[in-house]
Amino acid sequence: MSPESERLLAASAVLAAYAVFCGLIFWRAARRHRHAVPVAGAPGVPPMLVAYSSQTGFAEELAQRTAAVLQAGSVPVQVSDVAQLDGAALALAGRALFLVSTTGEGDAPDSAARFVRRVMGSEARLRGLDFGLLALGDSSYAQYCDFGRRLDTWLQAQGARPLFDRIEVDNGAVDALQRWQAAVEGLAGALSEAGSMAVPETFSSWRLVERRLLNPDGIGGPAFRLAFESVSGETGWQAGDIAVLEPRNAPEAVGAFLSTAGADPSLAATLATRQLPADPLLLAGLGPEAWLDRLPPLPRREYSIASIPEDGRVELVVRQVRDADGALGIGSGWLTVHMPLGGEATLRLRPNQAFRAPPQDVPLILIGNGTGIAGLRAHMHARLRAGRCRNWLLFGERSRARDFLCGEEIEGWLADGGLARLDLAFSREAPRRYVQDALRDAGEELRRWVDAGAVILVCGSLEGMAPAVHDVLVEALGEDGMEALAAEGRYRRDVY
Secondary structure, three states: OOOHHHHHHHHHHHHHHHHHHOOHHHHHHHOOOOOOEEEEOOOOOEEEEEEEEEEOHHHHHHHHHHHHHHHHHOOOOEEEHHHOOOOOHHHHHHHEEEEEEEEOOOOOOOOHHHHHHHHOOOOOOOOOOEEEEEEEEOOOOOOOOOHHHHHHHHHHOOOEEEOOEEEEEEEHHHHHHHHHHHHHHHHOOOOOOOOOOOOOOOOOOEEEEEEEEEOOOOOOOOEEEEEEOOOOOOOOOOOOEEEOOOOOHHHHHHHHHHHOOOOHHHHHHOOOOOOOOOOHHHOOOOOOOHHHHHOOOOOOOOEEEEOOOOOOOOOEEEEOOOOOOOEEOOHHHHHHHHHHOOEEEEEEEEEEEEHOOOOOHHHHOEEEHHHHHHHHHHHHHHHHHHHOOOOOEEEEEEOOOHHOOOOOOOOHHHHHHOOOEEEEEEEEOOOOOOHHHHHHHOHHHHHHHHOOOEEEEEEEEEOHHHHHHHHHHHHHHHHHHHHHHHHHHEEEEEOO
């Protein structure tokens, strides 16, 4: 699966459901307290545990929204990350609601690794626990909702009783979220004041002001740095966050479709946003309204933001993706070729709490490859602006001479003291090595940085780099050590 496809699937899984709960003041306040947050209710009533496990922050959002619905019915609540729980805590809960995501191919979120091994890997006496479970996933993966299903099976095997059938959410499907809301309202004995879950997402206009090829004659596909300026002056993002874009079909593709189908050219602007069928004649004889009913919108694309608000613009690093027949991918083709400079894109800034750096001044280890430099670059900009120089970058690409994305800037960080250490790995030149090899070679230094409180951020390829880097980290720090880092929020990933 191509990186763009991975990012697309992640986008569609999060976006449709994220819109349901955006703009909730309650959630924003609760974000300040990530673990075991008590919510007041009627005196003398035992609290209901609302436990979440989240890779991108979405399941946590749902948990806070769930807590708000329960509180509306005067049900006291304790909100907790699954990583903070053990068998004894579950046994004492009495009633619990679980909201858990599945990431990659059936994996639990990084922070839940210790819970999976230590708690789910053993027996617990849970005969007094009644529970409900919401599993978030993507049915295009073979192990759809696998972590949620495994947790459901384990809970029942320990004697816990389901309050209702497990609810699975495919790509943020609104109907499944509505079933969850109805179930929670039933437990609360009150309707949610939030009303319908289908809250529209808010996109705004951003103007493309720069597009620069980063790797002329590169061995890898052409990679571009793009810069967008907000038409309205929007600045609401932080290092680690995501830009969600609505792509467009190439003008040539729209023109060819209109010509073959014999359609009115006035439909061109709308058709640019729709999935066009391979055979336009399938729509022959239908009117424009029927066309639009049968042509769904193009899926949105998500990209790691490579800049911070103080830079004055949202910057992205996008590599061109081509299909098996050589055709450009819709998202990367639109951004790197078809969209004119000065043209406007519709874009939304999505918080990505799971990849934000901690606010305190601790050492930061940044690991990535390829276009993963985008997310790492934003963190470096934020660190340098704050005067924090205990930064170590490990970065891999194909060739130093031809594919060293943002190489001049990276070397400048080192020369100016913004980087305490830089390790590079290039897989297509001697000595051939990958970023995980550079990390393994620096094992002793890695342990010293971690002992000094370092946080590890990994950004880049889900296939190849991310699991290989994880394996080396386990070699160096041990499985228990890595589980502890993840549970403490000191191991964070944005991989696609």
